[in-house]
Amino acid sequence: MELLEKVAILADAAKYDASCASSGSVKKDSRNSKGVGSTSEGMGICHSYTPDGRCVSLLKILMTNMCIYDCLYCVNRHSSNVPRARFTVAELVELTLEFYKRNYIEGLFLSSGIIRNPDYTMEQMVAVARTLRQEHQFKGYIHLKTIPDADERLLAQAGLYADRLSINIELPTGEGLARLAPEKNRQAIHQSMSVLKNHIDEGKENRKQVLQLGNSAKRSPAISQRRQGRLRPYAPAGQSTQMIIGADDASDLTILQNTDQLYRGLGMRRVYYSAFSPIPDASSFLPLQSPPLVREHRLYQADWLLRFYQFDVSELLDVSQDGMLDLNVDPKMAWALRHREYFPLDINRASKSQLLRVPGLGTRNVQRILSTRRHRRLRFSDLQQMRLPMEKLKPFIVAADYIPAHDALTSKQLYARFSEAGAGNQMALF
Incomplete structure (x- = not known):
């Protein structure tokens, strides 16, 4: 399969992840049409924000849309009749670097279906980030969508190379997840989130120590050497997650209670909400129509009130x-x-x-x-x-x-x- 064909399939498959917002408009060439400018940047390009507030363009893509799981709400599920493609580690690295050199992007958002097993998939994704950072000295933004069932050592490695990590909680309730995605385990998802939180907290503590050492580095060559040996901050942009809205019968109250627990208990930087969109060959367990998008909008507004306006869910x-x-x-x-x-x-x-x-x-x-x-x-x-x-x-x-x-x-x-x-x-x- 040609590289461009893979990009078309896997960039389109990544659009359902709400962690980065892609433009849905048609790309226009301002040289050949009336008016000035272009409303989008082409397939696979989305926008995100760095920890210091800058808006950056990211290559948003899947490593593969092949998956051993059969989640009923997912267009890339094992039983779905969609075109399949897969990148190698080398292809993704080359693609990211070539896009970056041409100033199309400032970073990478990488997700994937599950290949063989969670550990193998996570190894491949970490290999992409590690190769970019170590072999090519890539300084751009990297967001990895981590695999919850993967080995804790692989999750620990991911944050050494990525700016942000995320694990999708998928659905608001454990009952909904058991019914629509029986191969996934809500407890395992929370456990992986806790692992990431512990590493992020430890990274913040290490950073404080680095700053303290830096203040006295001029007075002590030994301290300066210790400072240089410190690892980069672990996932400095924290972790995020995503919930699918409207695929089950969970109320907004249940959704926001879950959100509040994620913010307070797991130190989540952001919870994204994705309105369920009907998919081809849909299961009879799924609703026939998607919920109104305004519901998703109201949840984001309520989320904002929880985080920045001192509101409680009960209010x-x-x-x-x-x-x-x-x-x-x-x-x-x-x-x-x-x-x-x-x-x-x-x-x-x-x-x-x-x-x-x-x-x-x-x-x-x-x-x-x-x-x-x-x-x-x-x-x-x-x-x-x-x-x-x-x-x-x-x-x-x-x-x-x-x-x-x-x-x-x-x-x-x-x-x-x-x-x-x-x-x-x-x-x-x-």
Whole structure:
């Protein structure tokens, strides 16, 4: 099989992994069409973010879409009737380097189906990263999708060469995983995540020691030599995971409870949500239609509130909602409408945690408000100058020269005003 044909098959097969977002638009040549620019960068190219916040282009590809497992929700499952291809280690290394030299990419996102067994697959993936780092001195970003059932020693090696590691938790519940992917074990997945967490924590501690040694290196040649002998940070960008949404009957409450445990217990840097997409020759156990993409969007918004806005899962969902997020309004607005007693909030007196609960205020603007009010009381015009969404803010705040009308806090009126019409009618993802 020609290399370009392999790239076409295995780059397309990688699009279902939500850990990196690929463009779904058509590539256009700006030299031969009206307008300026191109909306995408071609097959296999996606965007991700480094630990320092830079957006980088990655070669997003599978080592192979052959797999010994038969997970019912996966298009690359063993029984699926799709074209198959496989890269060798040398081919993937060459492909990454050639793309990098041509400035198409700044790094590699590598996943794979299971070949022979988990250990063999993990060995091959580690070999790609090790060859790039050691033999070719590749300094770009590398994200490896690790295999949960692989030997712990192989998982330990992966983080020595990769910037980020990830293990897919697959489905929100163990029951769903046992029904749709009986060859996978939820306990084994959590165990592998714990192994990675321990190595990452140990790597952070080693880095602190390196910095401490660096401060005294000039005074001691022996310490300087010890510093040079330290290994690079272990997976400095941490680990992430992905959950498939809508393939089973798990509620949003169950999903977010799992997410909260992953963040608190396993130090996960990011949980990705992937709306189930119907696949060819689908099993009767799977739903006939994919869930509305807005559900995935609401879960990401709720995830953001858990991580950066000091919300708890119990605040985002209550019993009356049957464990599902409201698709018509974002979770923060939904919370505010359920808790009218907290509003309107005086922005000149409210604490940081209170300001973070106001619809329309993000973390950066909350910090700007706190900084400004150290010198003077904020007026309505000050908020306008900050380019805040005033229509969303007005019913929930009090400023030095502004108080909302009493009827502005009627929940039904606000719900109707901020409800996103047609929220459940998105186009299909692929």
